[in-house]
Amino acid sequence: MRNNLMFTSVQEDNASGNETPEVTERKLRQHLEVAFHIARELVDSIKFERLHRFPGAPTAGKVRSIVAKFSYFKDREMVRKRWKNSMELFSGCLSSFHRM
Numbered sequence: 001m002r003n004n005l006m007f008t009s010v011q012e013d014n015a016s017g018n019e020t021p022e023v024t025e026r027k028l029r030q031h032l033e034v035a036f037h038i039a040r041e042l043v044d045s046i047k048f049e050r051l052h053r054f055p056g057a058p059t060a061g062k063v064r065s066i067v068a069k070f071s072y073f074k075d076r077e078m079v080r081k082r083w084k085n086s087m088e089l090f091s092g093c094l095s096s097f098h099r100m
Contacts, residue, residue: 003049003076007031007066018058025051028066036082046079047071 010031013019019027028051032043049071054064070076 003070003073005068005070005076005080006054007068009063010066012053012058012063019053021051024053024066028068032079036079038079038082042078046075 007028010027012027013023025048029043029046032038032046033040047070048068050067050069052067054067056064058064070079
């Protein structure tokens with residue numbers, strides 16, 4: 001859980017059911033570039049181990065959060081610090097630390 005971040009307010013196309021992981025990853029990378037002001041080359045170099053929407057069925061009018069597990073802790077920290085510096089309105093980034 002140490003390398004996980006949850007992203008809120010990333011639009012979801014739930015008209016056709018669940019998004020594929022590839023579509024979710026593309027939307028997250030675009031969100032990192034636009035909302036967090038991270039250069040395209042840097043966004044493309046970030047590696048994810050796993051990326052998915054928050055569990056549950058899609059609901060019309062609601063956007064499920066994205067849970068991203070970064071391959072490298074330094075990438076996760078770079079994104080987290082960029083979010084704290086930009087503090088975009090309606091854009092969230094939460095650490096995921098669960099107790100075992």
